Amino acid sequence: MATEYGHGYGYGREDRGVRGARLPAGLRAPFEARSWRELGYVLLGLPIGILLFTYAVTMVSLGAGLLVTFLGVPVLAAGLAGCRGLGALERTRARALLGMRVADPEPLRVRKDGAMGWMVAVLRSGTSWRHLLYAVLHFPWAVFSFGVAVSFWAYGWALLTYPLWFWVFPLYGGQGGLQLYGDENHRIYLDNPFEITVTALVGLLFTLATPWIVRALTSVDRLLVHSLLGPSRLASRVVELESDRGVVVDTAAADLRRIERDLHDGAQARLVALAMDLGLAKEKLAQDPQAAARMVDEAHGEVKTALQELRDLARGIHPAVLTDRGLDAALSAVASRCAVPVRVEVDLPSRPAAAIEGIAYFTVSELLQNVSKHSGARSASVDVWRSENRLMLQVVDDGVGGADARAGSGLAGLAERLDAVDGILVVDSPAGGPTRVTAELPWRG
Structure with a gap:
């Protein structure tokens, strides 16, 4: 199959998208929907992290403690199965707020029917244990990212809007403004126009930096979700190899159809016509030798053409010069x-x-x-x-x-x-x- 160029096949295409934005990315970031979705992901991460961690630690501890009896096995299997279910919730959250497309992990391979077969499959599955590991690791990271994101976001907007609400302090608090420093002898308040302006500028810097800090935090969440809640590298490789095998089979089938078509429409048709011409030449040999000779000469030319077509076809299959x-x-x-x-x-x-x-x-x-x-x-x-x-x-x-x-x-x-x-x-x-x-x-x- 030839690779086509030209306007209809990929040549001459121009990017019709917007060449540039009116504002630089650094100034747009605090108002972009993506930044607010990522902030929402971090804020939701803390309660969900607490839920995941509490459930995982409770079920695994209870199951491990009961392993001295038979009850420990179903409790531990139920705990791992619950982690898989909560992992599906996390994949959905990452897809909705971070735009991640994480494929579902490989399903359980239950080799025996019944509850025992299901429990063995859950306990043997590496996916189950990776979901448990995610539940344990996600909690401390969720606490850290929540604290950092909320601190930067709250301080940034509070300082940026300080010129709008600093009047609250002299009117209701009995002081000139926010207290920057204070001891028994000295107190420094942000109360004059210069200090208020500087405070707002510091808040602007915090506000502009917050989306990028949150984005850096969510990059770790992306890594955790992708590596622990998605398919394992081995399973992904198996799927890739199966897909590649399908491509190879389809390509081989297409090549066989092309060879069959070339033989049928080319060399085979030419050889059939050559056989008919030789048959006519044989009949005319006794009656009109000159006409028969001309037909044999034409048939000789057809043989050369058929041989050239067969050589070209063989070269297309695998050229001898390459071997x-x-x-x-x-x-x-x-x-x-x-x-x-x-x-x-x-x-x-x-x-x-x-x-x-x-x-x-x-x-x-x-x-x-x-x-x-x-x-x-x-x-x-x-x-x-x-x-x-x-x-x-x-x-x-x-x-x-x-x-x-x-x-x-x-x-x-x-x-x-x-x-x-x-x-x-x-x-x-x-x-x-x-x-x-x-x-x-x-x-x-």
């Missing part, structure tokens, strides 16, 4: 068929695994095909090198630019193929060019 001579010679052959001049430089100390070598070959082939058809380039270059245990490919052209792998084009399909073998595709293609596509594959030599 015999490696990437340098194979990519040079591909570059020679490109519509624009291509410089090829391959610097490899040895050959990678055959499967990785084939993927690298077809990746460069597709990218150069797109350079020929869609980029409008005058020249291109291909560089291949090894970096530690990774095979690096880079194709650069001086065309119109604007390619975008996120636009659902062939670049997205190519990225999926590379991802199936733990590879990466990075596209750098500003409008006006140049386009630089970098692919990274595991070496596996």
Whole structure:
């Protein structure tokens, strides 16, 4: 499948979003909805943290104390199950207030029916114990973040609005203003215009800094939720591998359908027509030898064309030059068929695994095909090198630019193929060019 360029496939797209905001981010932050949602998350964290910690410690302590009897097992299992339920509540809170999309952890694998099978599954599940750990660790952090956030928020707004309410002190308190310092001999009040102004400016600094401090605090909450309440790294890897296996199977099936279609519509149809022409030539051989000779000559040309099509098809499956001579010679052959001049430089100390070598070959082939058809380039270059245990490919052209792998084009399909073998595709293609596509594959030599 070719990777399409052009306005319909990712080239020439412009960002129609707002280029800039009227106010800098530092001045907008205290009034943004995101800042208030994060503050709400921190404020709710304290009561929820108390609930989680109290429940977890009570149930686990009670269950551990009763383990000398059979009652300890169901109590401990119930405590862990409750932590999983409260963990689902925390994921919902993080999704609503922090915008986090944390997938649900892997479900319980109950191997035996009945209550005993369920209890064993809960106790054996690493997810259950990670939820318990979250309940224990979240409480002290919730206390700390609540105290810091409330202190900065309250002091900031109180000092910022001090010019509006300082009159309360001389009118009802019998003093000039807020007392900054006082002992038996001296008292300092914030009561003159200069001090009131400075106090408001300090409050402004606190108010502007508070959203960023709260955001830093919630980054720790994000880490806790993601690492302890989401799927384990092993489960995520299993899901990723299953997805990659599906991509590989789909790609192989698509390649088989393409080969079948090319054989049916190309070489097979040509060979059928050739057999019919030879049959007619055989019938005319005795009656009209000259006409038969012409038909045989035409059939000879058809045989050459069919052989060329079969060679091209075999090259598309796996080129012999790649197997015999490696990437340098194979990519040079591909570059020679490109519509624009291509410089090829391959610097490899040895050959990678055959499967990785084939993927690298077809990746460069597709990218150069797109350079020929869609980029409008005058020249291109291909560089291949090894970096530690990774095979690096880079194709650069001086065309119109604007390619975008996120636009659902062939670049997205190519990225999926590379991802199936733990590879990466990075596209750098500003409008006006140049386009630089970098692919990274595991070496596996």
